[in-house]
Amino acid sequence: MSQKKIIIMGGGFAGLRSFYHLKEYDKHFDITLIDKRAFSLEKPALPEVAFAGSKVEHTLIDLKHVIEHHGGHFLQDEVVKINPKLNHIHLKSGAKVEYDYLLITTGAFKDFNAIKGFDKYGYSMCDDVHAVKLWERLKNFKGGHVVIGAAKSEFGHRVDAPDLKAPCEGPIGEAMFMTDYYLRKKGFREKSTIDVFTPGEIFFEDVGDLVRNKVGGVMQERGINLHLNKVVKEITATEMIYEDGSSLPSDLSIIIPPYKAHCVFKDSGLGDDKGFIPTDKTMRHLDYDNIFAAGDINALAQPKLGHIAVHQADVATSTLIKEVTGKGEILPFKPEVFCIMNMGGMDATLIYSDVLYGGPHDIAIHSPLARMMKWSFDNYYFYTHGHMPPTFTLEILEKFLELFQEHEK
Numbered sequence: 507m508s509q510k511k512i513i514i515m516g517g518g519f520a521g522l523r524s525f526y527h528l529k530e531y532d533k534h535f536d537i538t539l540i541d542k543r544a545f546s547l548e549k550p551a552l553p554e555v556a557f558a559g560s561k562v563e564h565t566l567i568d569l570k571h572v573i574e575h576h577g578g579h580f581l582q583d584e585v586v587k588i589n590p591k592l593n594h595i596h597l598k599s600g601a602k603v604e605y606d607y608l609l610i611t612t613g614a615f616k617d618f619n620a621i622k623g624f625d626k627y628g629y630s631m632c633d634d635v636h637a638v639k640l641w642e643r644l645k646n647f648k649g650g651h652v653v654i655g656a657a658k659s660e661f662g663h664r665v666d667a668p669d670l671k672a673p674c675e676g677p678i679g680e681a682m683f684m685t686d687y688y689l690r691k692k693g694f695r696e697k698s699t700i701d702v703f704t705p706g707e708i709f710f711e712d713v714g715d716l717v718r719n720k721v722g723g724v725m726q727e728r729g730i731n732l733h734l735n736k737v738v739k740e741i742t743a744t745e746m747i748y749e750d751g752s753s754l755p756s757d758l759s760i761i762i763p764p765y766k767a768h769c770v771f772k773d774s775g776l777g778d779d780k781g782f783i784p785t786d787k788t789m790r791h792l793d794y795d796n797i798f799a800a801g802d803i804n805a806l807a808q809p810k811l812g813h814i815a816v817h818q819a820d821v822a823t824s825t826l827i828k829e830v831t832g833k834g835e836i837l838p839f840k841p842e843v844f845c846i847m848n849m850g851g852m853d854a855t856l857i858y859s860d861v862l863y864g865g866p867h868d869i870a871i872h873s874p875l876a877r878m879m880k881w882s883f884d885n886y887y888f889y890t891h892g893h894m895p896p897t898f899t900l901e902i903l904e905k906f907l908e909l910f911q912e913h914e915k
């Protein structure tokens with residue numbers, strides 16, 4: 507039997523999940539994972555690096571070791587061009603690689619340079635370099651004005667997905683609560699202000715009122731101010747300046763930059779009007795049958811969450827496996843928001859909501875148990891080299907959350 511050559515382009519949440527799933531059908535697939543970085547980065551663990559000084563090494567997984575250990579091929583290189591009509595890609599090193607199937611899992615590009623002054627005065631927790639820099643700054647911060655928020659992102663309209671202005675505000679929630687906790691612990695909270703802004707008309711656009719009100723209540727208790735409809739334009743040494751001409755005094759400016767698509771997709775004719783990959787609900791490209799996309803780069807992925815990236819990887823690989831081997835069933839695409847927001851120390855809130863997609867669930871559980879779950883997840887992911895917890899634990903959790911919602915009614 508001839509094996510199908512599969513290229514997985516990017517070894518983050520979606521790429522690793524896809525690799526492990528396809529590897530179960532070894533006889534049928536010859537898999538090459540290409541990533542421009544040597545290490546996969548577990549971004550959900552970065553707020554602990556940026557606001558609590560956890561080790562950054564604990565967020566990194568050695569891709570070459572993992573992929574080769576499981577019998578795949580790993581290339582550390584950047585895909586700079588895709589030729590979807592001839593089924594090959596070009597790498598920065600000059601190499602050309604052919605494929606039968608291409609699975610695009612590159613995540614989104616965070617455009618820090620889009621915000622004037624960010625390079626000099628801005629801070630972020632969005633990657634391993636910025637998170638470490640932010641912790642160094644926080645350690646030396648003796649109180650003052652802190653401003654935290656997400657820049658505005660723009661998405662295309664070829665597929666039907668929620669049009670969010672800030673596609674991932676959970677880390678903003680972590681940043682504001684963890685900063686509040688840190689400043690209280692150090693005795694600097696009294697002489698500090700914490701202002702949070704969003705480009706949206708509401709904060710946490712991707713969940714329902716119940717979750718929003720619970721988070722809003724804790725913000726009020728902790729004296730965190732909220733500003734809506736604020737699109738950041740510039741950061742200076744003393745201010746965060748917005749497009750409407752207003753500004754906030756700021757001694758420590760922390761942002762999530764705009765999410766953009768890597769230009770390789772627009773250049774290769776694969777992206778929508780904003781460069782994100784348009785797919786159907788099996789994650790297959792709308793124009794090319796042998797190209798799939800999962801995770802933040804997929805135009806259907808809204809909000810941009812690891813939880814959705816993994817789910818899309820499962821849908822894409824189940825489709826591929828069915829097509830090539832005839833085995834299994836194609837999973838339906840059922841997006842939902844599931845995340846745990848660390849809030850400093852042993853405090854955390856678990857959020858589970860599908861109201862954005864017309865579902866009935868909207869749950870926020872504020873408890874140290876949520877902190878334990880996030881801690882367990884981070885460790886499980888790291889020590890198993892990017893595996894997700896077993897399905898039965900997730901099924902038990904889902905049942906528990908349904909019971910919880912019933913009980914709350």
Ligand SMILES: Cc1cc2nc3c(=O)[nH]c(=O)nc-3n(C[C@H](O)[C@H](O)[C@H](O)COP(=O)(O)OP(=O)(O)OC[C@H]3O[C@@H](n4cnc5c(N)ncnc54)[C@H](O)[C@@H]3O)c2cc1C
Nearest residue numbers: 516518519520542549550585612613801802810811812813
């Ligand atoms: C601070 C922070 C906290 C978060 N917390 C949570 C959370 O608690 N829960 C949750 O569900 N989500 C969370 N998220 C979102 C989550 O991290 C992302 O949704 C997820 O990482 C997306 O996975 P992905 O596989 O699509 O992309 P990524 O994880 O971004 O991986 C993409 C990979 O592709 C590689 N790549 C990119 N371009 C190329 C190229 N041209 N050639 C080769 N390789 C390339 C990159 O190097 C990278 O390794 C958080 C995000 C941030 C920033």
